[in-house]
Amino acid sequence: MDEAAVERALRAGLADFDLDDADLALIERGSEGADADDAAGPLPVVAVVGRPNVGKSTFVNRILGRREAVVEDVPGVTRDRVAYDAEWAGRRFTLVDTGGWEVDATGIHLRVAEQAEVAVELADVVLFIVDSTVGATDADEGVVKLLRRSGKPVVLVANKVDDQRFESDATALWSLGLGQPWPVSALHGRGSGDVLDALLEVLPEVSGVAGAYPVGGPRRVALIGRPNVGKSSLLNKLVGHERVVVDDVAGTTRDPVDELVVIAGKPWRFVDTAGIRRRVHQTRGADFYASLRTQTALEKAEVAVVLVDASEPVTEQDIRVIQQAIDAGRALVVAFNKWDTLDEERRHYLEREIERDLVQITWAPRVNISALTGRHLEKLVPALETALHSWDTRVPTGKLNAFLGEVVAAHPHPVRGGKQPRILFATQAASRPPRFVLFASGFVEAGYRRFIERKLRERFGFEGTPIEVSVRVREKRGKR
Numbered sequence: 001m002d003e004a005a006v007e008r009a010l011r012a013g014l015a016d017f018d019l020d021d022a023d024l025a026l027i028e029r030g031s032e033g034a035d036a037d038d039a040a041g042p043l044p045v046v047a048v049v050g051r052p053n054v055g056k057s058t059f060v061n062r063i064l065g066r067r068e069a070v071v072e073d074v075p076g077v078t079r080d081r082v083a084y085d086a087e088w089a090g091r092r093f094t095l096v097d098t099g100g101w102e103v104d105a106t107g108i109h110l111r112v113a114e115q116a117e118v119a120v121e122l123a124d125v126v127l128f129i130v131d132s133t134v135g136a137t138d139a140d141e142g143v144v145k146l147l148r149r150s151g152k153p154v155v156l157v158a159n160k161v162d163d164q165r166f167e168s169d170a171t172a173l174w175s176l177g178l179g180q181p182w183p184v185s186a187l188h189g190r191g192s193g194d195v196l197d198a199l200l201e202v203l204p205e206v207s208g209v210a211g212a213y214p215v216g217g218p219r220r221v222a223l224i225g226r227p228n229v230g231k232s233s234l235l236n237k238l239v240g241h242e243r244v245v246v247d248d249v250a251g252t253t254r255d256p257v258d259e260l261v262v263i264a265g266k267p268w269r270f271v272d273t274a275g276i277r278r279r280v281h282q283t284r285g286a287d288f289y290a291s292l293r294t295q296t297a298l299e300k301a302e303v304a305v306v307l308v309d310a311s312e313p314v315t316e317q318d319i320r321v322i323q324q325a326i327d328a329g330r331a332l333v334v335a336f337n338k339w340d341t342l343d344e345e346r347r348h349y350l351e352r353e354i355e356r357d358l359v360q361i362t363w364a365p366r367v368n369i370s371a372l373t374g375r376h377l378e379k380l381v382p383a384l385e386t387a388l389h390s391w392d393t394r395v396p397t398g399k400l401n402a403f404l405g406e407v408v409a410a411h412p413h414p415v416r417g418g419k420q421p422r423i424l425f426a427t428q429a430a431s432r433p434p435r436f437v438l439f440a441s442g443f444v445e446a447g448y449r450r451f452i453e454r455k456l457r458e459r460f461g462f463e464g465t466p467i468e469v470s471v472r473v474r475e476k477r478g479k480r
Helices: 003-016 021-039 056-064 107-121 138-150 164-176 192-202 231-239 283-300 316-327 344-357 377-392 397-410 446-460
Strands: 045-049 082-088 091-097 125-131 154-159 181-183 219-224 258-263 266-272 303-309 331-337 366-368 423-430 435-440 468-473
Touching: 003 397, 045 056, 045 107, 056 082, 056 091, 056 125, 056 192, 082 192, 107 138, 125 138, 125 192, 138 164, 154 164, 154 192, 164 181, 181 192, 219 231, 219 283, 219 316, 219 377, 231 258, 231 377, 258 377, 283 316, 303 316, 303 377, 316 331, 331 377, 366 377, 397 423, 397 446, 435 446, 446 468
Parallel strands: 045 091, 045 125, 125 154, 154 181, 219 266, 219 303, 303 331, 331 366, 435 468
Antiparallel strands: 082 091, 258 266, 423 435
């Protein structure tokens, strides 16, 4: 029986079980896979514009459903235009966050405004965000003129309408002449669904600005690790000059700086987390802020390079940083720094430490480097590419179910309480990182889920990416 036939047979069997709409949508989405998305053509592009500090990045995070764009309580945090993959009601699109647009901008603010204008030109639809508590300003009027000239469809968003008392502030924005202002609270999510429904009404099926945001841009790499393992040295070596290293007092949580780095002829976007220093009597505080900074970098990255000082024993803090990258769902490469300083005895002990302390990440590529001399830095590229390829991988539903059928037949779930749960159907709910959902007739033990994960890795690789296996227990119809 071929894989497609296996999938059809198992899906037919699901008809006997109680499945809700979310289950059915998940199964359908998994069956279509990535091929259906690629065949549909380039995704439509939505640019989010507005003056500084009106809540653009907060609204972007609300649409994405995760904290991806960096948000702070000061204006001007976002400078470049940054593209994200977004989805609403089954429709996928590219969402572009921009810096604040100002009429009389000078210096760096002028370049930010120019980036916002470019974003409008390279968009199919524009989400124009206005602070309803302030009302329409001269800067907003300037943005309106720009939008009218562009001729692009515009959805007007009145942000900071946190409850009904402020809805009258939103209605005042009819005066801008851009149609209905949609009242939302980007912070709390109020009204965001209505805005996205309105967006879908004017969103084309296929982008008219194809190629504006190519998929093959530089991949984003977070350089993380405990303090003083050589992150700054590695970044300086990769950049090719002594970049200014931030050495602020413990407790400063500035946005990590992005660096475009070319390794072995290929560009990468490195998100720097160097600059946290352990301070005497402030270990807990320094660790706390190092963790915060690591989290910020991970949110902006696709793959994490965890730097470990090979000349010292693997510490609990090293393990904690690695776990942070796994919990964030990022692809992972472990780089052992200062490898050139190791003698045979230390290498022997390090191998034992890795076997004992890093047993949970045997799937992560490992490179041995020297940030100081640049030794073996070129080995980072194949390791990064391997991890990202695994992170992006999607297993076709037919192949996944045929494989699991073999595994379960050879190693069925143990009988517990006289019952043996059956795996009814499996689908890959997402990639980046790969997430698998098993529909089962009863509770599947954690040990068996780990067994399934191990078998998935043996068959499909997934080197360098965490994978998640979750189970949905569904009962037969009429059995309750």
